[in-house]
Amino acid sequence: MTLTDGIEDLATAAARGDRDARDALLAAIRPEVLRLCGRLLPNRQDAEEACQDALLAVARGIHRFEARSSFHTWLYQLTANRARSTYRSLRRRWLVEAGGVPLPDPPDPRRTSVVAGTRLDLLEALDAIRAEAAEALTLRDVLGLGYREIADLLDVPEGTVKSRIHEARRQVRRRLTDGDD
Known part of the structure; x- marks a missing residue:
């Protein structure tokens, strides 16, 4: 069995409500989620924030994983959406803190x-x-x-x-x- 198979098995068990599987899944995917967020966001702190948001979304939404695609594919979509959402949130926050001055x-x-x-x-x-x-x-x-x-x-x-x-x-x-x- 490969690491990918193990993660797929954890995801399937977590989707059925197994909390231990969910916790193990979150620990196993964290490095990959952080790497994916780092591909989109400009600095490590932003990637960390998006990673935490994505992991929370996985924990809350794993029951919606239907295995129509691989777990990694589902995770990539969720992570990309969370990273883009984090960017929009950071940009809004920056605009408020900067008094409406646009980004350079x-x-x-x-x-x-x-x-x-x-x-x-x-x-x-x-x-x-x-x-x-x-x-x-x-x-x-x-x-x-x-x-x-x-x-x-x-x-x-x-x-x-x-x-x-x-x-x-x-x-x-x-x-x-x-x-x-």
Whole structure:
């Protein structure tokens, strides 16, 4: 049995209400959730906050895991959505604390690494497009899921997934190159 099989078994047991399995599952997936959040968010503290939010969402929502897709696929979708939600929350909080002063555009390269600046730009672009398109693009291009896997997860035809991703890439590319829309 592989680690992935063990996690799938824990997820199935946790979904049936086994609290010990849920606790073991949360401990086992934490490093992966933190890594995924770190791929989206610009710094470790933000990734930690999103990770905690995602783990709480897993604990509260594991009963909704139906095993239509692998647990990891379900987890990736939940984590991507929580990371984007954490970013929006942090941005709102920053705007309130800054008295409505908008985020610097573009990020100051003297204070922000190229990777972090790119992530901020990407999150802003994803936040500005349709949620369905942003979700499909995040699952494919940021988290690396396959088209079939995304289609199963979102319960839409594979052609719809490809169309959403194509449109999302076009809109994000335009926003990243134009800086507006």
